[in-house]
Amino acid sequence: MRPFNLGRKTLILAAATLLLTSCERAKDDSTPPELNKMPVAQLRAMLKGFDGDCRPDSDKEHGVPPPPAGKPVPSDAQRISLVPPEKFHAGDMDVQKAIASRRSVRAFSQDPITLGELSFLLWATQGVTAEIAGDETHEPMRLRAAPSAGGRYPLETYIAIRAVEGIDQGIYRYLPNTHQLHLVRRDSDISAGLQKACYGTPFVADAAAVLIWSAIPYRTEWKYTYTSHRMIAMEAGHVCQNLYLAATSAGLGACALCSYHQSSVDGLIGVDGQNEFAIYLACVGRPSEGKK
């Protein structure tokens, strides 16, 4: 995978942040050493915009072909068709009520969720909701439930399944274009493994499923270079909010999770940690009565 071109503005920004903040360091001892050594201004710079248009510096503008829109699926991988949107029975809660009643749920019953419920949650977060026809030179453009800068869709969705009716425990990946799951690997110990990777967070082991969103940054970097990383973080937020609202409207519970050991989660979903890495997790399941 080709790194995007480092533009003049990147170098100026890097030099400026180093000069301004050479003595200022991130102070949280719990962060990994390499982040701990980064100047705070450099960490904050990821959140900020730029006084200029990054696009002329992009690989796209330099004529580099776009990276593949999706990851390949091994030819022998088991695929599971999900319930299509026209067959969802997702409740009839209106958006206002879903927004007003959404809460982070941290206590789940041991009961499984149905494949239909999981299908609804995946569609609501990353499902294809519209298609713009292609032509001889352009692939059709598939638009999804959550917005994505430039339609680059840098996120992949992995699902650690503990209790979904009819589905073996293990790690799966969502295929938005065909609305399918593909089995990454069976693992009857996935809940325990993930709970450990989430520093023992108790409700992780009780969730029926944990959605793990990874980023493939170059999909966005190809077009937006050094402004991509804030966009990708924003997009993960859009997706997770859709999950919260969909879960709430379907009578399920969800809780976002940022507290996880990066390389352990990357290892569980089988990604390299460089060109693709986990950026956000969320537990889903049936809320357990009485506890919050």
Ligand SMILES: Cc1cc2nc3c(=O)[nH]c(=O)nc-3n(C[C@H](O)[C@H](O)[C@H](O)COP(=O)(O)O)c2cc1C
């Ligand atoms: C980016 C992000 C990361 C979060 N990480 C965790 C987490 O690791 N563990 C947890 O229990 N809750 C986590 N939460 C949930 C928040 O604690 C929760 O949204 C907040 O307490 C407000 O409660 P509410 O969602 O019920 O309104 C996270 C929320 C966000 C937006």
